[in-house]
Amino acid sequence: MHTSSHTGEMDFYGIADIARPEHELFEHLDTFIDGMRAEEPYVVGFPGNLEFRFARLAGLLDIFVNNVGDRTPRRSPQ
Numbered sequence: 001m002h003t004s005s006h007t008g009e010m011d012f013y014g015i016a017d018i019a020r021p022e023h024e025l026f027e028h029l030d031t032f033i034d035g036m037r038a039e040e041p042y043v044v045g046f047p048g049n050l051e052f053r054f055a056r057l058a059g060l061l062d063i064f065v066n067n068v069g070d071r072t073p074r075r076s077p078q
Helices: 022-042 054-062
Strands: none
């Protein structure tokens, strides 16, 4: 029988084997976002549109789309 021991120790990326409180996760995310924004002026590579704002698409992040294995037959257009 396999038993897992949860130590709560974090790896290099700050990932632990136990759940952390939501506020800690958001703090971690905010720190990551701040770091990415600080590096934005130094991005090298294919030029992207730095003026594009994804906020309008944010509502899509609340929808979990997983249709892998969907056995519903597709109807042909009539």
